[in-house]
Amino acid sequence: MSAILLIAIPLLAAFLSIMMKKTSSYILLAVGIFNVVLLFILPDGFVIIGGFRQPLGINLLLDTYSRIALLLLNSLILVITYLNLKSYKSYGTILMLALAGLNGLVLTNDLFNFFVFLEISGIAAYLITTSNKKPRSTFHYLILGSVGSSLFLFGVIILYAMYGTLNIVGMIRLIQASGNYKEVILPFTLMFIGLGVEAKLLPFNSWVKGVLGNSNTLSGPMIASVYAGSMSFVLGRLITNLFNFQGSLLTIVTIILAVGIVAGDLMAFASTKTREILLFSSVAQASIIALLFVNGIIIWAVYLIIANALSKTVMFLVINKATKDVGSDESQDLRGLFIKNILVGVTFTLATLSVMGLPLLVGFKIKLAFLTGLADANHIWLIAIILIASVIEGIYFVRLLVKLWYKGDKEINVSYNYSFKTVFVIIALALLVFGTYSTPLNYLDNSIDTVMEEVNNG
């Protein structure tokens, strides 16, 4: 058994499922379960493909970092597919393509291979957004995504011309040996912008509003949780190991991300549409995660990605199902949504409070830990910005919760089936349990990412 199966099996199943379109979602469920089981038995280390040892050939790296990312994205795709078995039957093949692309993106240790997986997962993402029935926003996403990945490829090729390798570990070694950071500023900037498009970082994310603002129970959680989570993981890996921002580039990136946090929360504050509130909140969170990686707080950034992906899955599923049944996503029109759906309301509230970082929920523990980490690194002004953003976040989320809990002029009927409720309860319980009993979170530390270890070991 090798980690290559995590990519090969979904890809093979995607091709086979074209002939069996009706059963494609069930094939995806089987593939998802296979991948999750496989992740528990695969050993850590490099997977050499075709017998070409490093730095020749393509190889994959499976360590604790990529294992966590893969577990999260494979299980989330599994859950989202299960919940949409009836409503989006024909999307099985596309979701398998997305699974193969995202798994490859997390695992690969080769920059060109990274670009290929970026495009595969990108094409799958454009296809997933076609379920919104808003071709204009899908087209906008396609254009921005293609420009982003072209810029990324541009950066990769410049790096190849400079160092003669595409292997990430090998390249880090050569960059360290050359000791001249100035000459890699241009390729790193191009690559960061390219990935920033997919990772929803401001100002490269103008596609988000059209795509997530019209999302449904499939595209919402897929783009906001699975894609955002995976892209944050891969961006984090590249930021901490390859980019390793220094000097003026570090200052510019930090300012862009800090502005992204405040601007994301302000846009959410100004919006009255529930889906827009959630999507702008995701934009702000994506910037916080990238900022933590830039400052080397890896483990808490990883926990933040997981907590956000889980919370946003619940939030987008609740809101998108309600929007579909009510026909509007204006918070005014969804007044009193939770009066008849108390259980769903409680889980939604717990997820929201966790994103806000309130005590007893895992979001609080994570926020406290990364703010302490930033304080240790003497970044007081970053702490101030995050706290100001948290206050804005608190205001718009509480405002939203009040609207959803209190009765409006009209009575609205939205029914969530048992599978939806089960998923909501499990996620809410997980957020609560790890918030009150957070000792397991301390078992892991920044050493989960082993790329630098490999670089130093030669």
Added chain:
Amino acid sequence: MIQYAAIILFVFGIYGLFTNKNVIKMIISLNIMEIGLNIFIISIGFNYDGIAPIISSTNDLGYIFVDPLPQALVLTAIVIGVGTTALGLAIAKNIYKTYNTFELDEMEESA
């Protein structure tokens, strides 16, 4: 020198994407951008007087070879570009079906 031409094409493509409001013209601009990028990739491995990197039975000593890796990369990049273009055109068809126009400006109100 060839790299300057590639970068100019790439910039033309981006300029086209920013200035055009027609869906089909935007896809063409995207293609121009990708062609610029592909030429840039090829130019990285190019050598004057270089020959194809094939080991033959005759004595190859003394010959300069072009770097074969960028050629392999550009093949993949072309295939991906074709895939993206095909998807873009399919979405363009869908846009026309929905809004009855290819102009992004004209579909503003109905969007």
